Amino acid sequence: MNTIAESFSVALAMITHLDPRVTAIVALSLGVSLTSTVCSAVIGLPLGAAVAIGRFPGRGPLIVALNAAMGLPPVVVGLLVYLLLSRAGPLGSMGLLFTPQAMVIAQTVLIVPLVAALTRQIVEDAWIEYREQLRSLDSSWLQSTLTLLWDTRWSLLTVVLAGFGRAASEVGAVIIVGGNIDGITRVMTTAIALETSKGDLPLALGLGIVLITLVTTLNLGAHVTRQWARARLG
Amino acid sequence: MGDAEWGGLPIAASAVDVARGDTQVLQGVDVLIERGTRTFILGENGAGKSTLLRVLHGLIAPTRGTVTWGGDTSRPPRQAMVFQRPVLLRRSAAGNVRHALKLAGVRGSSAQRCIEHALAHVGLAALAKRPARVLSGGEQQRLALARAWALAPDVLFLDEPTASLDPPSARAVEAIVNDIHALGTTIVMTTHHLAQAKRLADSVVLLQAGRVAEHTAAAQFFSEPCSTYGRAFLEGERL
Numbered sequence: 213m214n215t216i217a218e219s220f221s222v223a224l225a226m227i228t229h230l231d232p233r234v235t236a237i238v239a240l241s242l243g244v245s246l247t248s249t250v251c252s253a254v255i256g257l258p259l260g261a262a263v264a265i266g267r268f269p270g271r272g273p274l275i276v277a278l279n280a281a282m283g284l285p286p287v288v289v290g291l292l293v294y295l296l297l298s299r300a301g302p303l304g305s306m307g308l309l310f311t312p313q314a315m316v317i318a319q320t321v322l323i324v325p326l327v328a329a330l331t332r333q334i335v336e337d338a339w340i341e342y343r344e345q346l347r348s349l350d351s352s353w354l355q356s357t358l359t360l361l362w363d364t365r366w367s368l369l370t371v372v373l374a375g376f377g378r379a380a381s382e383v384g385a386v387i388i389v390g391g392n393i394d395g396i397t398r399v400m401t402t403a404i405a406l407e408t409s410k411g412d413l414p415l416a417l418g419l420g421i422v423l424i425t426l427v428t429t430l431n432l433g434a435h436v437t438r439q440w441a442r443a444r445l446g
Numbered sequence: 447m448g449d450a451e452w453g454g455l456p457i458a459a460s461a462v463d464v465a466r467g468d469t470q471v472l473q474g475v476d477v478l479i480e481r482g483t484r485t486f487i488l489g490e491n492g493a494g495k496s497t498l499l500r501v502l503h504g505l506i507a508p509t510r511g512t513v514t515w516g517g518d519t520s521r522p523p524r525q526a527m528v529f530q531r532p533v534l535l536r537r538s539a540a541g542n543v544r545h546a547l548k549l550a551g552v553r554g555s556s557a558q559r560c561i562e563h564a565l566a567h568v569g570l571a572a573l574a575k576r577p578a579r580v581l582s583g584g585e586q587q588r589l590a591l592a593r594a595w596a597l598a599p600d601v602l603f604l605d606e607p608t609a610s611l612d613p614p615s616a617r618a619v620e621a622i623v624n625d626i627h628a629l630g631t632t633i634v635m636t637t638h639h640l641a642q643a644k645r646l647a648d649s650v651v652l653l654q655a656g657r658v659a660e661h662t663a664a665a666q667f668f669s670e671p672c673s674t675y676g677r678a679f680l681e682g683e684r685l
Contacts, residue, residue, distance in 0.1 A: 345533035347505055349549045350523060359545070363536045445536045446579025 215413070222414035223421060234418055241399040241423075244312050245380040248319035252379075253372050256324045260331025261357045265339055278332065281325030286318075290388030293318040297389065310391040315399070318385040323375040330371040335360045366441040373434045377427045454515035454522030454600060455481040455632060457502050462511035464497050464656075471497045472656045475511070479601070484633040486643040486664070488679070489653035495636040496530075496605050498653065502634055503527050503603045523550070526594035527603040530610065532586040534578040539570055539589050542578045546593045564596035565589075568622055584615030591622045602626055604635040608642065620646060640680070644668050652676050 226234050263274060295301050297309040297317070308314045338360050346356045361368065383401035390397030392406060400419045407416040457479040464472040472494045479485050479502065487495045500506040501513060504521030515522045535542050540561050547557045565571045568588040573581065578589055587607055594602055604623065608616035620642065627633050637643055643650060647664035652675070659675040660667065671677045 342533055342535075344500075344505055344527075345529065348503065348525075348527040349546050351549050355549060359535065441536075445577045 219413035219417050223416075223418035226414060226418040227422060231418070233415065234422065236395065237398055237400055237403050237419060238422055240312065240397075241380060241401075242426075244315045244386070244399055245319060245376055248316045248323065248379050249372060249376040251316065251320040252323040252327045252375050255320070256327025256375070257331050257361060257368060257372075258357070259324070260328040260333075261335045261361050263328070264332045264335035265353065265357055265360070275329075275332065278325050278329040282329050284322060284325065286322055286382040286384030287388065289322045290318055290385035293321060293385065293389050309389060310393060310397060312390070312397060314389040315386040315397060318389045319379040319382065322382060322385055323378050326378060327371055327375045330374065331368060334364050334367045334371065338364050366438045366445075370434045370438060373430050376430065380423065380427060454518070454525065455479070456516070457601065457634075458512075458514045459498075459502060459508075460512050460514075462498075462501060462508040462513065464494070464501060464506060465509045470656055472501065472508075475501075475653075475656075475658055477502070477651055477658065477661060479632060479634055481632055482630060484627055484635070484646055484648045485651060486647035486649070487634070487636045487651045487653065488638075488640070488643060489659075490679075492655075493653040494656040495653055498651070499527075499603050499605050499634060499636050503601075522600075524597070524600045525603065526597050526599035526601075528587070528590045528594055528605070528607050530606040532590040534581075534586055534589060536579060537577070538575050539565065539578050539581065539592075540574040542589060543593050543596045547596055550597055560596045564592040567595060567625065568592040569618070584611050584618065587611060587615070587619055588622065591619065591626070595622075595626055598629075599631055601632045601634065604633070606636050606638065609638065616642070640668075652679060654679075 260278075263271065263278070293314065294309065296303050297306070297314055298304055299309075308317070335357075339356075342356075342360065342363070346359065351359065381401060383405055386397070386399055387402045387405065390399070390402065392398050392402040398406075400423045404416045404419050404423075407413070407419075457477075459475055459477040462472055462475040462477075463470065475494075475498060477498070487498055489495050497506060501508055503525060504513070504515070505527070512519065535545055537545070543561045543564055544557060547553070547560055552560060561574070562571065565574050568591055570585060570588055570592060573585065578586065581589060591607070602623075607623075608619050611619065616639075623633060623635070623646065633646075635646075643664065650660070650662060650664050650667040651658060652660040652667070652671075652673070654675045659679075660671060660673040662672055666672070667676060668680070671680060
């Protein structure tokens with residue numbers, strides 16, 4: 213019991229004194245997860261909106277596939293990206309394996325389905341409401357898509373933050389394609405796994421506290437923003 | 447003459463059927479909407495009024511039969527529609543009008559003039575910056591009319607625009623519709639309010655279970671309906 217209390221105490225001290233090991237790992241984690249979140253938003257938002265509005269053969273199976281892919285196991289994604297980027301893989305010549313870029317790719321693959329599937333649902337609900345009005349105004353497919361994405365932006369912000377939360381908190385994919393190399397590809401989740409197995413609880417706890425605080429703060433911000441938008445814009 | 451000169455008029459529906467699954471919503475409907483008229487589509491709930499309005503606007507394609515706009519089978523621009531429940535975007539009142547103008551290719555200072563003009567005409571100039579979705583029901587419907595007005599349509603379709611409004615708001619909407627008609631816009635409207643149709647309509651299309659029971663001048667319809675169903679319909683309203 214004393215060990216746990218002492219570990220918490222040391223962990224809090226590491227955070228408050230901005231321990232270089234903690235700040236380096238947090239900075240890399242944020243860099244990787246934010247980059248993959250932006251990439252996922254760029255791909256997933258238009259993809260989800262296109263599936264919501266478009267009527268094309270195979271749309272139903274695509275929706276099922278997107279929904280199913282939200283639950284992709286991170287280790288499987290990590291394995292697939294590993295095979296893609298390994299020396300013998302199709303993208304092996306790029307030399308990306310065990311780099312932060314490889315981690316960004318893995319996280320992007322992991323969260324694009326999440327962003328696209330949730331975007332599809334939100335935009336489709338809006339499309340049902342707006343469809344006749346937009347068609348009456350001779351809005352083209354592209355114009356309708358942009359209108360719906362803009363009008364649902366506050367709901368989509370929550371989707372993007374959910375994607376960030378999944379990216380920042382997953383460990384399976386990044387440990388496979390990143391290798392958990394100290395100072396290069398070690399992020400919060402992989403560091404927590406490693407330090408716990410080594411018995412260095414203060415560092416693991418400190419990173420855990422930062423991770424939870426970060427995800428909670430972002431989601432609180434999204435919640436407040438949505439509430440404000442709902443009150444302000446209806 | 448090209449479409450621009452004709453403005454997609456007259457609108458002619460010929461032997462139009464619309465089916466939804468096993469249900470025939472419209473059957474063999476022939477309707478002609480002449481330029482500059484105010485045509486009211488009347489009928490009981492489920493008679494097919496809203497469906498016919500959408501067919502005439504080009505939002506719904508007939509299952510059988512044809513619709514032509516100024517002799518052309520493709521829907522022309524410069525049409526606008528106001529729905530029973532206004533569909534407004536999550537932006538300001540002015541932003542909603544601006545969005546419609548942008549889709550019509552009107553931008554910049556001319557768009558701004560149109561927005562100010564349209565909002566002023568429906569009495570919403572002071573609420574231009576107010577988010578559209580927090581306006582009252584009557585204000586939202588007037589904003590929908592302002593959006594239509596700004597587009598200077600040749601034809602304005604209205605689907606029971608006063609159905610959920612209180613009498614003063616309904617009269618305000620009627621006044622705006624009259625103003626838009628006075629500018630030369632052809633009006634096609636559905637309503638359940640016979641008094642409203644009597645006040646505003648030039649001609650009446652009475653639907654009975656998806657078929658046209660009567661298409662006559664409004665004055666004749668309200669004084670001496672041609673059809674048995676027309677007489678029964680008016681009698682029912684008086685009871």
